[in-house]
């Protein structure tokens with residue numbers, strides 16, 4: 001098969017044994033790779049109803065046919081498991097160089113099951129896998145761990161590691177990969193905690209296999225045609241990184257602040273991309289062979305934190321650790337973001353969980369004695385302390401480590417009304433109230449509060465009617481197909497959206513035809529996206545998800561945005577119910593949100 005290694009590696013961490021299975025062409029064409037392949041593997045290998053920390057849970061690392069080709073943004077991989085936060089199917093992608101190196105091992109997916117008896121790391125090379133002791137690395141930061149592994153295994157390897165948070169099974173623990181030109185984080189869903197529950201500190205990859213392309217000339221022609229739109233579309237990302245979004249989204253009245261009390265933030269300018277670049281930009285960083293270089297390294301040159309060098313906080317991290325907490329101190333955001341990366345924490349879940357704490361403190365549902373340190377709106381020193389306590393489950397950090405939803409349940413009978421989460425996953429920085437496409441998108445997302453199921457990007461276009469619910473269920477479904485296909489190829493979202501289009505269409509079909517040689521149409525790709533979404537839904541249905549779970553945060557349904565350009569917007573329960581009816585009809589699911597036999601048959605999922 002062109003575009004594939006054609007092999008899947010299964011590693012039993014309990015015994016160290018591994019085995020190889022062939023990836024059949026029919027499976028590859030039905031699911032592409034990455035997301036689709038991970039959904040298949042988790043559906044087939046994770047028994048229903050188990051705890052996410054059960055050794056029977058599996059962690060899948062997967063790449064796709066586009067990985068390690070010449071397509072911009074091709075060095076992207078995906079981690080998937082049953083999430084300890086949502087208890088459902090979850091996948092999260094990351095860049096850097098690790099993804100291309102995994103592809104060079106000749107394995108399209110690596111499946112880790114079991115639990116090592118002692119702290120270990122996994123090395124995957126072209127011949128298979130071995131487990132090595134990692135006791136000396138336990139307790140160390142993600143960056144220290146990766147650097148130690150490069151020293152031990154050689155500079156040509158790549159490593160991704162968990163930090164103390166993953167070891168302590170913090171339900172939103174992340175994984176981080178460091179390469180000289182880019183730091184990359186797989187942040188969401190607590191997949192780092194699943195790895196930690198397996199006593200696996202890191203996964204190291206080493207390989208030199210080349211990805212064969214069916215029609216190099218056709219791929220070259222496509223890339224030449226898309227070079228200019230890509231360059232133009234990514235100009236702001238190249239210049240400022242994702243923080244460039246702070247200004248325009250705040251201007252739209254869609255930047256959540258003070259735990260959603262408002263959706264404007266008066267001090268947005270000082271934490272936006274332009275100002276951050278002016279004061280802190282040190283150098284650009286980029287994933288392997290990507291011309292965009294949306295990553296930035298920052299340096300603080302004066303004041304209390306002079307000498308600090310750290311990765312730029314992404315837009316999502318700025319939202320969660322900044323406006324949501326009433327914090328407008330850019331250096332605090334740089335420090336908090338770096339701390340989360342080093343300790344291995346998802347910045348979005350961390351910030352949104354702390355935002356709940358701020359409001360609960362204000363209401364008297366929590367006291368300073370409960371929290372153990374002074375904290376409240378705008379208190380960035382308290383935030384930094386609580387981030388550390390969370391990663392190590394110290395004191396109140398042990399409760400924060402459970403995520404906003406579980407913490408709120410333990411705090412007050414109405415605690416969850418203050419939580420900005422869907423399916424217990426804290427929401428990111430794209431408004432569930434000001435963008436109706438995201439109201440239905442979040443409610444129906446496999447992962448819950450994720451902006452990588454239904455995409456916000458098309459909804460920010462001036463021509464997009466973000467206020468009306470008309471056609472939004474169909475929009476959400478189509479956008480979910482797009483993200484499922486993109487994460488199965490596996491492509492960076494920034495390069496794909498801006499270079500090849502916001503929905504599955506002919507450019508993607510041309511890309512897949514050129515790489516694989518299959519005579520794939522855009523319609524077939526759309527149907528692959530639908531198949532993957534349905535497979536994920538089947539996983540979740542098996543875990544008990546029905547219509548009642550496809551809901552929105554209480555504030556989104558009951559508290560209109562109070563002021564600013566989106567004043568009055570929210571998604572009341574009857575409006576959500578009408579959109580859900582329409583969405584299930586588009587999907588061919590029954591009124592309770594369960595895929596029907598007819599639609600499953602049409603998608604080739606008769607015997608899932």
Ligand code: SF4
Pocket residue numbers: 072073074075095096285286287290291292293294295492493494495
């Ligand atoms: S656009 Fe940014 S995240 Fe995407 S591949 Fe390029 S450098 Fe990496």
